[in-house]
Amino acid sequence: MRASGEGTLILAHGLGGRSDLPIPLWLAIYAGAVAVLVSFFVLAALWATPRLKGAEAGRSLPALERFADAAAIRVMLRALGLVLFAGFLVVAWLGPDDAGTQNPAPTWFYVWFWVGLVPASLLLGPVWRLLNPLRPLAGAARALLRVRPRALPDRLGYWPAVAGLMAFLWLELVFDQASASRVVAGFVTGYAIVHVVAGTVYGPRWFERGDGFEVYSWLISRASPLGRRSDGRLVLRNPLDGLAGTPRRPGLTPVVVVVLGSTVFDGLSRTSLWSDLVSGTAGAVYLMLGTAGLLGAIGAVVLTYGFAIRLTRPYLAPGQDAYGEFAHSIIPICIGYTVAHYLSFALFQGQQGILLGNDPLGNGWDLFGLSEARVDYTLLSTATIGVVQVCAIVLGHIVAVTSAHDRAIGILPRRYARFGQYPILAVMIGYTTAGIALLAGA
């Protein structure tokens, strides 16, 4: 079936070769219109006094809480995280040295872990905190070396997490060898070493603010129906309340902005505009263009969002931190973008995680009897994928706009309640139409 011409058939890089078909223009326009319509509706007709209870909201789930807090469960999850991590490292370092076509490790890393964190955190809360293998490793190092943890300076905010995420995102989105199993092995090992050292020095608190993947999982989990109320109880709640209850910690905005900017770049890099731009470049020039693109996309989000905040600030009381007040409302837009861009990647490339896992070390094993199986590309039709993508972006927009509205009417004086919302609303409409345009213009 894959007959060749003259040369031998060499399989090149394994991940990310397939793009989604562009959505039809009519769907894009309807979606954009719905987004704009809903925004005006929310502005004009939705509630006039804050309705969300934020961190106070939710119905407690005592049975589930007992289960989740049980020491045995916690230990089991930690052990599971360590075992999976060890297995991953073995396969990444000792499995086939290729570009992800035989070695399952890159698929496990980019699809099951990175993309998988989103639905896992949306459904179950900040799960990575419970599975993160670096925590017990740091704990063991602390115990062995008898180190007492130092206090983590507050002014660091979430910057270490931002740095870690940027490093990962550069790897995933810019580096052209990112699918290679040894590259993935090297990155994960390096990342682990850095964070185990930091976790030894600063204690477990390091991971809450310094580990990019934990912060990412936590950020996504703000929109989860499962969460902790202010009194510590595990509750079932409206995702809007979860978002509203996001602690207003300094330095959260850069995380949100980096996540959004990187997804924008991800979409941008799949357009023909981009592939024409990088066509013909190689090596360092290619990487520089990609880096510029990634930083540019993040910069564009920084500029637009910063501008919106600056326009909103005069309406607020002095001393109120506009950035901190609205950071949570951008999270749903990030989630919508991520679902739209990674859905098919997760569905199709994700299958390779099992198919290749059938023979992870390339020794001719057949662990699951799947040696003849191939990726099933008919799981979802392209039409369904297109509709889900658009719905994710529009839904993310609706949740974002509602979140921002509830917060705004809580902190804006009455007579500026409408004007004060325009800048943020406009910027959100901008992000959403850009997201829809990226889906249509791919």
Add this chain to the structure above:
Amino acid sequence: MRKVLLPLLVMAALAAACGSQSQPSEDDGVPATTPSASTPPAASSTTAEPEGTVIAATVKGGEVTDAPDTAKVKLGEPVTIKVTADVADEVHVHGYDLAEAVKPGEPLTIDFVADIPGQFDVELESAHFKLFDFQVVE
């Protein structure tokens, strides 16, 4: 409520007007309105010739000539990609992960069945040099 009705009506009218201009395709949302560049006569997307759809590209002096911007192929059709280049390189069909070396002056043929729906780039691998992309539609 009047404050709400007016913007709602305006938006609804705009949406209806825009929507009626671009006709929805007959299939269930299958994209058919992308204004892609015209495909050369040889590479029509629905003829069921024995060798399937042929998409050709020529590379001369660092430029791509005679190639469609975006070729459209039906799912399950056999496809033949023909590349003639004046440099030695590797032609890579993304997604299907087919890669073959091309020699200067010798036309390279890659035959495969388009069994994966989606959009795929075809490049000269060493320079990320995009030849064209093709869409496999259902």
